[in-house]
Amino acid sequence: MSIDTQQETPGEWEYSPAPERTQVSIEPKNKLFIGGKFVSPKSRSWFVTLNPATEEKLADIACGGKADVNAAVLAAKKALPKWSKLDGSVRAKYLYRIARRIQERAREFAILETMDGGKPIKESRDIDIPLAAQHFFYYAGWADKLEYAFAGCTVSPVGVCAQIIPWNFPLLMAAWKLAPALACGNTCILKPAETTSLTALRLAEVIQEIGLPEGVANIVTGAGNTGRLLAEHSGVNKVAFTGSTEVGKLLMRGTAGTGKKLTLELGGKGANIIFADAAIDQAVEGIISGIYFNQGHVCCAGSRLLVEESILDEVVQKLTHRLRSLRVGDPLDKNTDLGAINSQSQLEIVQQYVRAGVDEGAQLHEVHQERLPSKGYWCHPCFFTDVQPSHTIAREEIFGPVLSIMTFRTPQEAIMRANDSPYGLAAGIWTDKGSKIFEIAKELEAGVIWCNTYNKFDPASPFGGFKESGFGREGGMQGLRPYVRLQKVRGSAS
Amino acid sequence: MARLTVPKTYKLYINGKFPRTESGRSIAVENLRGETVAHICHGSRKDFRDAVEAADKAFTSWSGISGYLRGQIIYRMAEMLESRCEEFASAIQVTQSMTANSARKEVDASVDRLVRFAGWTDKYQQVIGCANPVAGSYYNFTIPQPQGVVVAIAPKTPSLLGLISCIGAPLCSGNTIVAIGSDLHPMSTAIFGEVCQTSDVPSGVINLITGLQQELIEHIATHRQVTGIYAANISQKNRILIEEGAADSVKRVHCVTADDDAWYDNSQMASPWEVEPFVEMKTIWHPSAC
DSSP states (O other), X not given: OOOOTTOOOTTTTOOOOOBOXXXXXXXXXXXXXXXXXXXOOTTOOEEEXXXXXXXXXEEEEEOXXXXXHHHHHHHHHHHHHHHHHSOXXXXXXXXXXXXXXXXXXXXXXXXXXXXXXXXXXXXXXXXXXXXXXXXHHXXXXXXXXXXXXXXXXXXXXXXXXXXXXXXXXXXXXXXXXXXXXXXXXXXXXXXXXXXXXXXHHHHHHHHHHTTOOTTSEEEOOOXXXXXXXXXXXXXXXXEEXXXXXXXXXXXXXXXXXXXXXXXXXXXXXXXXXXXXXXXXXXXXXXXXXXXXXXXXXXXXXXXXEEEEGXXXXXXXXXXXXXXXXOOXXXXXXXXXXXXXXXXXXXXXXXXXXXXXXXXXXXXXXXXXXXXXXXXXXXXXXXXXXXXXXXXXXXXXXXOSSEEEEEEESXXXXXXXXXXXXXXXXXXEEEOSOHHHHHHHHHHSOOSEEEESOOSOOOTTSOBOOSGGGEEOOBSTGGGGGGGXXXXXXXXXXX | OOOOOOOOOOOOBBTTBOOOOTTOOEEEEEOTTSOEXXXXXXXXXXXXXXXXXXXHHHHHHHXXXXXXXXXXXXXXXXXXXXXXXXHHHHHHHHSSOOOHHHHHHHHHHHHHHHHHHHHHTTTHHHHHOEXXXXXXXXXXXXXXXXXXXXXXXXXXXXXXXXXXXXXXXXXXXXXXEEEEOOSSSOHHHHHHHHHHHTTTOXXXXXXXXXXXXXXHHHHHHHOTTEEEEEEESOOXXXXXXXXXXXXXXXXXXXXXXXXXXXXXXXXXXXXXXXXXXXXXXXXXXXXXXX
C-alpha cells in the first residue's frame, strides 16, 4: 500500500485550541528547603527560571552556595540517626503520604512542570506526575521489607545522599532519587536542574505538609557548581547522579578514594531495531514515541533507528506521514504532541547537531511543516537517512527530536551496529518472532530492552545502563541496592 | 653423587599458554631462610595487555555457554586443585611462616571455594534477578549478565584463597579474568595456571600475571578493554589511582578490604553479592496481548 503523503492540506483538519486553563500560583522568589524550612540562600544569589515556550520569566530561584550546601548536609546529617532507626513501617507511612499528596495535587504539579520545562501537558499529566506518585507508593512498601530484598544479609542505610537530577523529567527524577533513598533510611539533599526547579520545590511543600521529619529531605537549587559543591562535600556518604556522561566521569574522579558510594545514570544513544517481520504500523508508533517523546529530551531515546534494508522505503514513508501529523506548539494545549525545547542552550546544541548531520553528508528530512510559535525555543521534529555509523549524529547524544536512520541486512549486523557505541542505556526490538526477540535482547548491550514497545517506565522496573551509560539501577528491587549497606550474615567458615 | 635436580621455570599463564614475560625480567623468590628457591616472571604492562586481549576474545564463548557447563568446568578446577593439595600447600609455605596444617587449611578452603562458585553459575541469576510486576499489560523481567573482562587484583594474603575468591566471583557469572597474584607470596599464583589448563577452562578465560602489582595499577585502571576491577586489600593511594583511572571508560570497580579470617568466610567472599558487582542488570519489556 502506498500512502499519498501530499494528500492532506494544512488547515483541513485543524484542531481548536484546548489550553489547560487552571491557574497555578508561583512564588516570585523561591527559597531553598533545608531542615524542613524554606530559607533564603546565604549566598544571596538568585537566578531566573523561564517558561521555555514563551521566554517569559516565571520566578527567581535561590542559587545555593557553599554555606547553603553546608547547611543542607548538616541538616541531613542531624536527621539521619533518628530517621535511619525509625521503624521501616513508619518510614513507609511517610512515603505513602507523599504519594497521596502528589496525587491530590496532580493537576497543579502537571501544569507547573509543563510551564517550567516546556513538555506537553498530556505527558506531564499522564506520565510524569502519576509515575512520580507511583514511585513513592512503590518504595514506601519496601521500607519495612528490605531484608527480603537481599538474600543472606541484614541491611543498613548508607547515610547522607547527595542527589543531582536533570531537567528532562524534573519531578519524576526527584521521585526516582528520593523514594528509594528515604525508604532505606537515608537522608537526602536533592539538587534539581537549573532550568527546572519549580516542581521539586513544590514537592518540598508536600514534604512539609505531610510532616516528614525536618532535615530528612532537603532541596538545594542551583546550577552545576552547586551540584559539584554538594557531591564533593565530606559529609556526604553517597552521590547519585543523572545527567551527562561527561559530568558522570568528573564525579567518578571527584569521588575517587573517598569511599563515597556512587551511582550514575548517564547518556545514551539507543538503537531501535525494526525487522522486516515486525508489525510495521506499530513499529512506526514505537519510533515516534522512541524519539519524539518529550521533544527527544530522553536519555534512553531510540535515537538510532536500525531498519532492515528491505523495508526502509516503507518505514520512511510511514514515518514521514506520521511525523506530519505531530502537533508542535503550546505545551499547555492538551492536543500538543511536542512542546518547547527546554532551554536556549539546548536548542542551540540540537541545531548544531542537525547542521553537523547535513555537513557530514546525511540526508535531512524536514517533513514537519507546521508553523512554530514566534517566541520560545522550538525545533521541528526531523530525521536523517543515509547516515553512516561514523557520523556525529549516529554516535553522540543529541537530546532533541532528531532521529538517525541506518539499515542492516542480518540480525548479526543489527546487533553489531547497535552495540557499536560507548553507551548502553536502552534499545528497542521490533519483530513478531519470539525466538528472535530473546536472542537479540540477550546480545544487546543495554540495561533496558523494549521489545515491540518503547519508552515504557514503571517503578517496579529497574532502569540504568551498561558501559558508559553509567552504573546502578533505579526502580524495582534492584533500585534499593544503591541505598543500602549489606552486612552479610556470617555462615559457617569452610 | 647426589642427583642434580631439575628446577622448574615458572611462567605466566596467558591465553591458555605459559609464556615467559615478554620483558625478559624475573624476580627471585626467597624462602624464609633467605635462600633463592625460584625465579618467577616479572610481568610487564605488555604482558598485561596481551592477557586482556586474550580475555576479551574469550568472553563471547565463556559468557555464552550454559551455567551448567561453566559450573562443571569450575568444579573440575576444584578436582584438579584437590589432587595437588600437597604441592599447593608447599608453595604457600615457601615465603610464609605458617604451619603445614594452616597451609593445608588454606588449600582445602580454596578447593571448597571453587566448589561454592561452581554451584553459583546457574543460581545467582535467580537470587538477584526477578520478574517485575509493572502496572500494565507487559511481561517484564530483570536478568543479570556478565560485563566482560574483569581484572582481579588478589590480596597479599591468603595468597591462594584470596586469588581464587577474586577470580571465582566474576568468573562464575561468565566474565573472563586477568588476575594479578599476590606479589608478596607469588608461588601459588605461579602454579595455579596448571590447574586452569588441566581443567577444561577455555584458553583466555583465566589469565595469570605474576610480578609487582604496583607497576600495573595505573595501566589496569585506564585500559579501555577492561570492564571491571576487583581490587582486594589495596592501599588508599592505589584506590585513588584505580577509581580515577576507571572514570575514563566508566569501569565498574569493587574494592574489598578484608582480614585473613574474612577470606575464609563463604558468606562474605562467595555470596551472590560478590557476584553482583560484575554483572549488569538487563530489564526486558514485552507487551502481553492477543
